[in-house]
Amino acid sequence: SILIVDFGSQVTQLIARRVRESGVYCEIVPFQSADAAFDRLSPKGLILSGGPASVTEENAPSAPQRFFEAGLPILGICYGQQTMCKQLGGEVVVSGEGGEFGRAFVEVKARSALFDGLWAEGERHQVWMSHGDKVTRLPQGFVPIAVSEGAPFAITADESRHFYGVQFHPEVVHTPDGAKLIANFVRHVCGLEGDWSMAGFRAAKIEEIRNQVGTGKVICGLSGGVDSSVAAVLIHEAIGDQLTCVYVDHGLMRAGESEQVVSLFRNHYNIPLVHVNAETLFLNGLAGVTDPEAKRKFIGKTFIEVFEEEAKKIGGADFLAQGTLYPDVIESVSFTGGPSVTIKSHHNVGGLPERMNMKLVEPLRELFKDEVRVLGRELGLTEAFVARHPFPGPGLAIRIPGEVTKERCDILRKADAIYLEEIRNAGLYDAIWQAFAVLLPVRTVGVMGDHRTYDSVCGLRAVTSVDGMTADVYPFDGTFLARVATRIVNEVAGINRVVYDYTSKPPGTIEWE
Numbered sequence: 173s174i175l176i177v178d179f180g181s182q183v184t185q186l187i188a189r190r191v192r193e194s195g196v197y198c199e200i201v202p203f204q205s206a207d208a209a210f211d212r213l214s215p216k217g218l219i220l221s222g223g224p225a226s227v228t229e230e231n232a233p234s235a236p237q238r239f240f241e242a243g244l245p246i247l248g249i250c251y252g253q254q255t256m257c258k259q260l261g262g263e264v265v266v267s268g269e270g271g272e273f274g275r276a277f278v279e280v281k282a283r284s285a286l287f288d289g290l291w292a293e294g295e296r297h298q299v300w301m302s303h304g305d306k307v308t309r310l311p312q313g314f315v316p317i318a319v320s321e322g323a324p325f326a327i328t329a330d331e332s333r334h335f336y337g338v339q340f341h342p343e344v345v346h347t348p349d350g351a352k353l354i355a356n357f358v359r360h361v362c363g364l365e366g367d368w369s370m371a372g373f374r375a376a377k378i379e380e381i382r383n384q385v386g387t388g389k390v391i392c393g394l395s396g397g398v399d400s401s402v403a404a405v406l407i408h409e410a411i412g413d414q415l416t417c418v419y420v421d422h423g424l425m426r427a428g429e430s431e432q433v434v435s436l437f438r439n440h441y442n443i444p445l446v447h448v449n450a451e452t453l454f455l456n457g458l459a460g461v462t463d464p465e466a467k468r469k470f471i472g473k474t475f476i477e478v479f480e481e482e483a484k485k486i487g488g489a490d491f492l493a494q495g496t497l498y499p500d501v502i503e504s505v506s507f508t509g510g511p512s513v514t515i516k517s518h519h520n521v522g523g524l525p526e527r528m529n530m531k532l533v534e535p536l537r538e539l540f541k542d543e544v545r546v547l548g549r550e551l552g553l554t555e556a557f558v559a560r561h562p563f564p565g566p567g568l569a570i571r572i573p574g575e576v577t578k579e580r581c582d583i584l585r586k587a588d589a590i591y592l593e594e595i596r597n598a599g600l601y602d603a604i605w606q607a608f609a610v611l612l613p614v615r616t617v618g619v620m621g622d623h624r625t626y627d628s629v630c631g632l633r634a635v636t637s638v639d640g641m642t643a644d645v646y647p648f649d650g651t652f653l654a655r656v657a658t659r660i661v662n663e664v665a666g667i668n669r670v671v672y673d674y675t676s677k678p679p680g681t682i683e684w685e
């Protein structure tokens with residue numbers, strides 16, 4: 173395996189991803205606990221990540237000194253390169269001109285095992301830089317093997333010890349050959365076989381969950397979404413009926429969704445599932461509420477109350493399982509205490525573990541969304557289930573601007589189902605990040621047959637996105653939209669007009685509230 177020492181870069185997890193994509197197992201550990209992890213893992217190679225600190229500061233983070241005497245190949249990336257240089261006797265300074273950020277080019281000056289068969293002397297290659305400090309004097313044994321405009325030591329190496337330092341970030345997609353460089357390091361320099369797979373990850377996680385949980389009881393709050401479902405199925409495989417799932421059904425799900433989740437768990441997987449039908453509770457509480465934040469806060473708070481009550485009924489639990497993904501982990505770290513403004517109160521069970529005195533089981537913490545989907549397939553979940561579009565915790569309530577009623581939920585469910593059916597039929601579902609209908613609190617006049625109608629407007633939304641943070645409008649052709657509009661107006665009583673939302677994010681958000 174490879175041990176990745178994390179110095180706090182925003183993209184450390186991408187290093188792990190690239191290593192795994194090359195078929196090699198790896199673990200990320202914060203630099204403070206790298207020593208213990210080293211003994212536990214006995215890695216065949218080390219990667220030192222980037223990070224926000226400056227090695228020129230007092231008490232700057234560093235790698236355990238013995239790592240450099242272990243006889244293992246080491247790849248230092250950005251801050252990792254700088255600390256390696258400093259720890260081995262070189263010199264790093266704060267760059268006077270404010271550093272290099274963004275696209276840059278490196279020129280290869282010498283051959284190196286790091287890019288054997290990939291890059292050759294004299295070639296120029298695009299890389300992604302993001303650094304303020306730079307190495308100014310190399311430690312003994314190191315030579316520069318590539319330069320960039322801003323960094324004479326863009327790549328440095330001590331070939332005899334297999335130590336490599338890169339000033340740029342090979343883990344990001346803007347370094348086009350970066351994944352190959354990392355693969356080359358782990359496969360050829362470290363000599364590891366590329367035999368890691370999602371099947372192996374599944375087996376390792378099952379072991380880990382068993383060790384963590386022992387004979388304890390685990391409770392998992394299902395949202396109906398892919399992440400919590402995959403987490404629950406994996407945990408059930410590890411500890412069987414020590415796991416109980418609680419599905420708090422707020423009645424704000426899409427057409428057929430609750431039935432699908434309940435049947436998947438109970439019938440297909442035989443996992444104990446408590447289905448709490450709390451539709452009335454939620455709808456009563458939402459009566460007269462029109463402010464988006466008030467809706468979100470009420471739903472979040474009520475969800476937690478219902479969940480807690482059910483947990484008490486089943487006799488409590490020692491652990492709370494969650495489908496937390498890596499992007500959730502990064503966001504919550506980097507935004508904690510920051511000056512960022514709350515755009516929307518996101519629905520999660522953040523405060524629950526402390527309130528209920530439970531420890532967390534989060535087996536998906538290292539994964540990205542698309543990797544969770546791969547794991548879901550590995551666990552036998554159907555393609556239709558794992559490939560579903562994201563769905564927000566507060567459900568349809570935030571797709572019905574104005575007051576939410578049972579009647580309006582039913583109208584929206586019908587329109588939404590037609591829209592998604594047409595998208596699937598057109599073969600567009602997987603090309604779209606998220607598509608849904610919204611029901612507007614606006615009534616307009618229409619004519620159907622010889623009658624005047626005075627009904628609601630339905631808005632259609634479809635976006636492409638990588639992570640939900642930014643989004644582009646999906647450019648349907650007019651014929652497709654016209655077909656959906658005709659079907660909705662003809663088939664859904666209560667809607668007599670359909671509009672398409674052409675706003676990207678930013679300035680819009682994906683959901684309407």
Ligand code: XMP
Binds near residue numbers: 518564640677683
């Ligand atoms: P916005 O509307 O903020 O949405 O552009 C970005 C992504 O997040 C989803 N979303 C939520 N997901 N709980 C969730 O689990 C929430 O409260 C929530 N609000 C929005 C949204 O569907 C989109 O994918």
